[in-house]
Each structure stands twice: as C-alpha cells, then as structure tokens.
Amino acid sequence: MKPQDIIAGKSSLWIFGYGSLVWKPDFKYKRSEVGYIEGYKRRFWHGDNFHRGNDESPGRVVTLIEDDDATTWGVAFEVSGSQLKESLKYLNVRETVRGGYITKMVDFFPHGEDRSPVQALVYIATADNPLFLGPASPEEIGAQIAVCRGKTGHNLEYLLRLAEFMRSSCPHVEDHHLFAIETAALTVVSYLLAAQ
Ligand SMILES: N[C@@H](CCC(=O)N[C@@H](CS)C(=O)NCC(=O)O)C(=O)O
Numbered sequence: 001m002k003p004q005d006i007i008a009g010k011s012s013l014w015i016f017g018y019g020s021l022v023w024k025p026d027f028k029y030k031r032s033e034v035g036y037i038e039g040y041k042r043r044f045w046h047g048d049n050f051h052r053g054n055d056e057s058p059g060r061v062v063t064l065i066e067d068d069d070a071t072t073w074g075v076a077f078e079v080s081g082s083q084l085k086e087s088l089k090y091l092n093v094r095e096t097v098r099g100g101y102i103t104k105m106v107d108f109f110p111h112g113e114d115r116s117p118v119q120a121l122v123y124i125a126t127a128d129n130p131l132f133l134g135p136a137s138p139e140e141i142g143a144q145i146a147v148c149r150g151k152t153g154h155n156l157e158y159l160l161r162l163a164e165f166m167r168s169s170c171p172h173v174e175d176h177h178l179f180a181i182e183t184a185a186l187t188v189v190s191y192l193l194a195a196q
Contacts, residue, residue: 010084011081013080013084013121014076014077014078014118014119014120014121015076015078015079015087016075016108018062018122019042019061019062019074019158021074021075021077021123022075022162022165023164024161027079027083027087028079028086028087029077029078029079029083029087030078030083031077032075032078033076034110034169034170035075035076035110035111036111037064037072037074037106037107037108037109037120038107038109039066039070039071040064040066040071040106040124041064041067041070041072041177042064042074042178043063043135044159044177045063045134046061046062046099046100046129046132047059047060047061047131048155049131050150050151050152051094051150051152051153051158052148052150052152052158053148057144058131059145059148059149061099061155063124063125073111073166073173075169076108076110076120091123096123100125101123101125102123102125102126102129103121105122107119108120111170138181139184141184141185142180142181142182142186142188143184145185146186147188147192156185156189159182160182162178163178163179
C-alpha cells in the first residue's frame with residue numbers, strides 16, 4: 001500500500017511497532033498504547049544492511065511471521081492531522097526504502113480489560129524480501145547480533161532495547177525467542193571481552 005492510499009479519507013491512523021519502533025518511533029504522534037496483535041510471531045529473521053549491519057555483515061532485525069496461535073506485543077502510536085503524512089513519509093524511507101518492509105493493516109488490541117481492537121498499520125518484511133535471512137538458532141542469531149553494526153548503531157543495542165521494552169512494558173509476556181537470543185548475544189559479548 002502506498003502512503004497516500006493508506007491515509008485516503010483518514011483523519012487519524014494507528015501505527016503498530018514491534019521492533020525499533022517501540023523504543024524509537026522518531027515521529028510525532030498524538031498518543032501511544034501498549035498492546036498486541038494476533039496471528040503473528042516476532043522473529044529476528046530479517047536482515048539489515050543499513051541501520052544495524054552492512055552488505056558484508058548484515059545485522060538481524062525483527063519481522064512478523066504468520067502464526068494463527070501467536071500474539072505479538074508492542075506499541076501502537078496514533079497519528080492525526082499533519083502527523084499522518086509526516087509519519088508515513090518518514091517511515092516509508094526508514095522501513096520500506098531502507099528496510100524492505102511492506103505495509104499491512106491489522107487489528108491492534110490495547111492492553112487492558114475489555115478494550116476494543118482498532119485497525120493499525122504495521123510494517124512487515126516478508127520471506128520474498130531480498131534481505132530476509134529466515135530461521136536460525138538463538139545461538140547463531142545472537143552471535144550475529146553481537147558483532148554487527150550499521151549506520152544507526154550496534155545491532156546489540158537494537159536487541160537489548162527491545163528486550164528492555166518487553167521486560168518493562170510487557171512483564172506478563174514470556175518472549176522465549178527474544179530472551180534466548182539476548183542470552184546468547186550477551187554470552188558472546190562476555191567471551192569477546194574476556195578474550196581482550
Ligand atoms: N517494523 C518493525 C521493525 C522496525 C525496524 O526495526 N526497522 C528497522 C529497519 S531495518 C529500523 O527502523 N531500524 C532503526 C534502528 O535500527 O534504529 C517495527 O514496527 O518496529
């Protein structure tokens with residue numbers, strides 16, 4: 001979907017973040033809500049040769065993989081008025097042009113009792129994306145993240161900030177994939193530091 005098609009006729013829009021967007025939206029928004037989407041699992045299966053890696057050593061960032069039994073927790077940001085066009089223009093470069101993500105509309109469920117879902121835009125990197133790296137063990141992914149860096153910073157920062165967000169904002173959620181990779185990456189870092 002092109003940004004102009006997304007905002008056609010809309011005065012406001014919710015944008016769901018589940019990776020770097022949860023800790024670094026970098027666009028103006030009216031309000032935000034922690035919550036989840038259904039039917040997708042978050043996986044470090046997408047490559048990144050710009051923000052957190054390069055062509056020789058692509059980093060690993062998250063995408064969403066369809067799974068009817070899964071939910072993914074993150075943050076939805078409501079943008080309205082001029083924020084709508086500004087946020088989509090910014091995210092089109094950050095997510096689509098540089099990251100290879102496409103856009104979909106999903107139901108977002110704000111955290112809390114009996115909250116009705118709202119439609120939200122989400123950026124997803126699909127398996128046909130040339131940067132898609134696919135499944136690997138937490139040890140392999142952790143080792144890759146421990147040594148990669150790109151124009152925006154270290155891949156380890158991306159991992160640790162997402163893990164911190166989940167612990168602080170979603171303490172009731174056990175994200176085995178995320179925390180196993182965090183443990184593996186920190187183990188590699190400790191070995192590298194000890195070897196110095
Ligand atoms: N689309 C996901 C993942 C977004 C994401 O991590 N995209 C990368 C692009 S490859 C990014 O924005 N990186 C910025 C950074 O690493 O600071 C989200 O909603 O948070």
